[in-house]
Structures are given as C-alpha cells and as structure tokens.
Amino acid sequence: MSLHRLTIHELREMLDGRQVSAVELTRDVLQRIEKVEDRVKAYITLDPEGALKRAEAADTELKMGTGGSLCGIPLSIKDVLCTDGMRTTCGSRILENFVPPYDATSIVKLKEAGAVLLGKVSMDEFAMGSTSENCAFGPPRNPWGTEYICGGSSGGSAASVAADECIASLGTDTGGSIRQPASHCGVVGLKPTYGRVSRYGLVAFASSLDQVGPLTKDVTDCALMMNAISGHDAKDSTSVAQKVPDYHKALTEGLQGMKVGIPREYFIKGLDPEVETAVRQGIKSLSEAGAEIVEVSLPHTDYCVAVYYIVAPAEASSNLARYDGIRYGLRDKSSDSLLDIYKNSRSSGFGDEVKRRIIIGTYALSSGYYDAYYKKASQVRTLITEDFKKVFAACDVLASPVTPTTAWKLAEKIDDPLSVYLSDILTISANLAGIPGISVPCGFSGAGLPIGLQIQASHFQEETLLRAAYNLEQRLNISHLRPENL
Ligand code: GLN
Numbered sequence: 001m002s003l004h005r006l007t008i009h010e011l012r013e014m015l016d017g018r019q020v021s022a023v024e025l026t027r028d029v030l031q032r033i034e035k036v037e038d039r040v041k042a043y044i045t046l047d048p049e050g051a052l053k054r055a056e057a058a059d060t061e062l063k064m065g066t067g068g069s070l071c072g073i074p075l076s077i078k079d080v081l082c083t084d085g086m087r088t089t090c091g092s093r094i095l096e097n098f099v100p101p102y103d104a105t106s107i108v109k110l111k112e113a114g115a116v117l118l119g120k121v122s123m124d125e126f127a128m129g130s131t132s133e134n135c136a137f138g139p140p141r142n143p144w145g146t147e148y149i150c151g152g153s154s155g156g157s158a159a160s161v162a163a164d165e166c167i168a169s170l171g172t173d174t175g176g177s178i179r180q181p182a183s184h185c186g187v188v189g190l191k192p193t194y195g196r197v198s199r200y201g202l203v204a205f206a207s208s209l210d211q212v213g214p215l216t217k218d219v220t221d222c223a224l225m226m227n228a229i230s231g232h233d234a235k236d237s238t239s240v241a242q243k244v245p246d247y248h249k250a251l252t253e254g255l256q257g258m259k260v261g262i263p264r265e266y267f268i269k270g271l272d273p274e275v276e277t278a279v280r281q282g283i284k285s286l287s288e289a290g291a292e293i294v295e296v297s298l299p300h301t302d303y304c305v306a307v308y309y310i311v312a313p314a315e316a317s318s319n320l321a322r323y324d325g326i327r328y329g330l331r332d333k334s335s336d337s338l339l340d341i342y343k344n345s346r347s348s349g350f351g352d353e354v355k356r357r358i359i360i361g362t363y364a365l366s367s368g369y370y371d372a373y374y375k376k377a378s379q380v381r382t383l384i385t386e387d388f389k390k391v392f393a394a395c396d397v398l399a400s401p402v403t404p405t406t407a408w409k410l411a412e413k414i415d416d417p418l419s420v421y422l423s424d425i426l427t428i429s430a431n432l433a434g435i436p437g438i439s440v441p442c443g444f445s446g447a448g449l450p451i452g453l454q455i456q457a458s459h460f461q462e463e464t465l466l467r468a469a470y471n472l473e474q475r476l477n478i479s480h481l482r483p484e485n486l
Contacts, residue, residue: 022058022072046119071114076166079120091135094349104201121156151181158185176427183402183452194434195240198233206315223247261296261395278443285475310377317361
C-alpha cells in the first residue's frame with residue numbers, strides 16, 4: 001500500500017495500532033519525494049537523516065503509548081517559519097544560509113505533538129506573490145500539470161501535499177497565500193483568525209495580516225492540525241488568550257440551521273465560467289446538506305486590492321529594514337563603507353518583487369504621503385471589516401470562489417505584476433478583517449486543474465467554518481483524488 005497517499009487520521013489509526021511504524025512511513029514518504037521531486041520541485045531543504053531520527057523517536061513514544069496527536073506524521077514546512085538548526089531561507093538569496101537558533105512556536109507545538117519534519121518547502125520570496133515564481137531558488141510546479149503554477153506564496157506547501165511528498169504542511173497567509181495555492185493544487189488550506197495561531201518565529205512580511213495555518217489532504221486533517229498549532233503564546237502579543245475548542249469534534253454535526261451567505265461582489269466580472277460553475281455546484285451541495293443559502297453584500301470589496309497593496313508593502317518595507325547585511329544574512333564583501341554594505345547587500349540579496357514592495361511601501365509611508373495613502377488605506381480597511389460584521393449578523397459563513405481563475409502557465413504573467421495582484425481580490429479581505437477562511441476542493445476545469453471553494457466565518461468561528469467545509473467535502477467526495485500523471 002502507498003502509505004504516502006494516506007491522511008493523518010488514517011495513519012493515526014495505523015500507527016497507534018502498530019500496523020505500521022513511523023520509520024516505515026517516513027521512508028515511504030522519502031521514497032515518494034525521490035520519485036517525483038525532480039518534477040515538482042517543492043523542497044528547498046530536505047532533511048532525510050533528521051526525519052528518520054525523529055521517526056525513530058516517535059516509534060519509541062508509540063511503543064510506550066506516550067505519543068502526541070501527530071506522533072510519527074511526516075510534515076513539510078513553509079520556509080518562512082524558523083526551524084532550530086534547519087536552514088530557513090524565506091525563498092530569498094539574502095537568507096540563503098540563515099540557520100535559526102530557535103523554533104517558531106508553531107514548530108515547537110508540532111514537535112511536541114510528535115510530528116516528523118521532512119524539510120522546508122518553496123515559497124515566493126518573503127511570501128510576496130501568488131505563484132511561487134518569486135522564489136530565488138526556482139518555482140515549484142503544480143502536480144496536476146507541471147507546466148502550471150501551483151499558486152503562492154505557500155506554493156511548495158500545496159504542491160508537496162498534492163504530490164503526496166508529505167502528509168500535511170504548514171503555510172502562512174497574508175493575503176491568500178494558504179487558500180489560493182490550496183485551491184490551485186486541489187488540497188484543503190485554512191487561514192485561521194488573526195491571533196489564533198502564534199506568529200512567534202514566523203519571519204514577518206506584514207505583521208497586521210500574517211497568519212500561520214495548515215494545508216492538508218482533507219478537512220479532518222485540517223482540524224487535527226488546528227488542534228495542534230492553535231492557542232495563546234506569551235511570546236506573541238497579538239495571539240489571543242481564547243480557549244481552543246476541539247476542532248475535530250465539531251466536524252460531523254450537520255448543517256441544519258446554518259445560514260450560508262453568498263457575497264454578490266465575489267461573483268465578479270472576469271470570473272472564469274468553469275470556476276463559477278464548480279463553486280455554484282458546491283453551494284448547491286451545502287444547501288442539499290441542510291444549509292440555508294442567502295444572498296449578502298460586502299459593498300467595499302472593490303477597494304480591498306488597493307488597500308492591501310498599500311498596507312502590506314508599508315509593513316513589509318519596515319519589517320525588511322532588518323536585512324542590512326550586518327546582523328544576519330547575505331553581506332556584500334566588496335563594499336568598503338557602511339552605506340555601501342547596506343546598499344549592495346540589499347541590491348544583490350532581494351529579488352525584483354521584494355524590491356518593488358519595499359519601494360511602494362517606503363513611498364506610501366513617506367512624509368507628505370502618509371495621510372493620502374497609509375492613513376486612507378487604514379480607514380478603508382475599517383470599512384471592509386465593518387462589512388463583514390454586518391453580514392455575519394445575518395449569516396454564519398460565507399461561500400465564494402477562492403480565486404477568479406484556475407492556475408495559469410508558469411511565466412505567463414511574470415511581466416504583469418498588476419494582473420497577479422488583481423487575482424488576490426477574493427482572499428485579501430479576510431486578512432484585512434482578520435477573519436478565518438478555508439479553501440476546499442470543489443471541482444476541476446476542463447483542463448483537469450483543481451478549483452477550490454472558499455468558506456469564511458467571523459472571528460474565532462473556525463469550528464463553524466470547518467463543519468461547513470466537512471459537510472461539503474462529504475457531499476462532493478473528491479478530496480481523495482490525486483494527479484494521475486505525476
Ligand atoms: N498574493 C499576496 C501578495 O503577494 C498575498 C501573499 C500572502 O498571503 N503571503 O502579497
């Protein structure tokens with residue numbers, strides 16, 4: 001049997017029942033990586049020896065009956081989360097040789113739960129992008145068609161899950177970076193409420209928007225990963241001290257009495273008809289499962305791309321000031337003055353998209369422009385948040401497309417950053433408002449590319465969101481499908 005094809009919950013039973021060992025499972029996944037990785041290119045750093053050592057330790061725990069909820073489960077990690085002793089590049093030349101001396105809190109929690117870390121996966125440089133093509137080490141490929149992008153910025157996470165090169169993965173989402181690649185690669189991806197998961201040890205892109213979350217093979221696994229990583233952390237002042245429910249337990253309750261809002265503004269001009277058909281079919285399934293469907297309006301949706309592309313670059317320009325060639329990361333050794341060290345290290349260390357964001361952000365924050373751009377954007381951000389407050393008084397969750405189209409061909413939009421920014425229109429507002437959102441596979445295009453359906457809920461309503469997602473998944477029964485030609 002191909003162990004790498006299985007889910008966390010299937011493997012949990014097998015590992016606990018001693019039908020398979022963590023070492024056997026890890027070996028199987030490593031073999032799978034060996035077989036397909038030259039086509040998928042999901043990993044930036046692979047640590048087979050470390051993974052096998054952790055698997056041995058997991059087997060000891062399993063024997064003693066002391067294993068945690070993820071004991072022996074091989075995972076991949078987006079290369080933006082600090083891993084003690086394991087290179088963390090953020091997809092950037094400037095951190096090519098950066099080895100953190102500590103683990104991010106989400107990594108600590110995964111390790112405490114017994115997970116086996118396989119390595120670090122590809123991403124757009126500093127999580128800036130929607131295709132993963134902004135990775136300094138080459139783009140990952142979509143397992144459903146290797147000439148296509150796998151989305152971004154957590155492209156390596158989505159690709160590694162879809163290609164069975166891990167059992168599940170951890171990504172981050174600042175404007176859609178978990179949900180959009182999950183949609184393009186036919187896997188489940190959840191961006192939790194801002195404050196639900198600690199950001200300590202997550203290399204910052206835009207601190208008021210960033211959130212860590214899981215990419216998994218199905219909704220049940222997503223709930224299990226959420227159980228492991230959620231919770232307050234004294235090391236992250238933006239994490240919230242709110243009780244973590246058992247997300248797994250809530251899944252199987254039905255949808256009777258649940259109101260699903262369909263935001264009118266999310267069925268936009270330019271929405272691919274194949275995407276619309278699949279999403280409408282998904283909404284019909286939610287209704288067949290007992291949910292009541294209501295049309296709602298989020299009137300400020302049109303402004304979210306403009307607001308995000310001020311707020312995110314502004315925060316990025318400030319966060320990325322720390323890469324000065326002095327404290328850590330790449331240093332230009334040819335420079336003989338301090339200013340030249342700064343200039344040359346940053347010029348050669350950052351890629352084009354990161355430079356573009358730093359320039360936009362610095363401009364938006366500069367004196368004389370702050371009021372016109374950053375302040376105005378922050379005000380409109382409040383209006384977008386208010387939109388959600390109003391609709392969540394009238395419904396429990398929102399259902400919509402995740403992204404206007406299916407994955408496009410690699411390099412197709414590389415010279416057109418604006419059109420790529422625009423493709424974020426359906427995911428960005430959740431980050432601006434801080435609410436949770438999930439992408440669940442709901443169909444395929446004629447070309448065989450996956451399509452996701454987005455479900456959003458109010459702050460800390462992940463249980464409701466996961467319950468809707470689980471019921472949808474049961475009805476559609478497609479989440480077990482895998483690319484056949486890989
Ligand atoms: N595509 C968006 C951007 O380029 C979102 C990225 C993300 O969520 N990290 O900024």
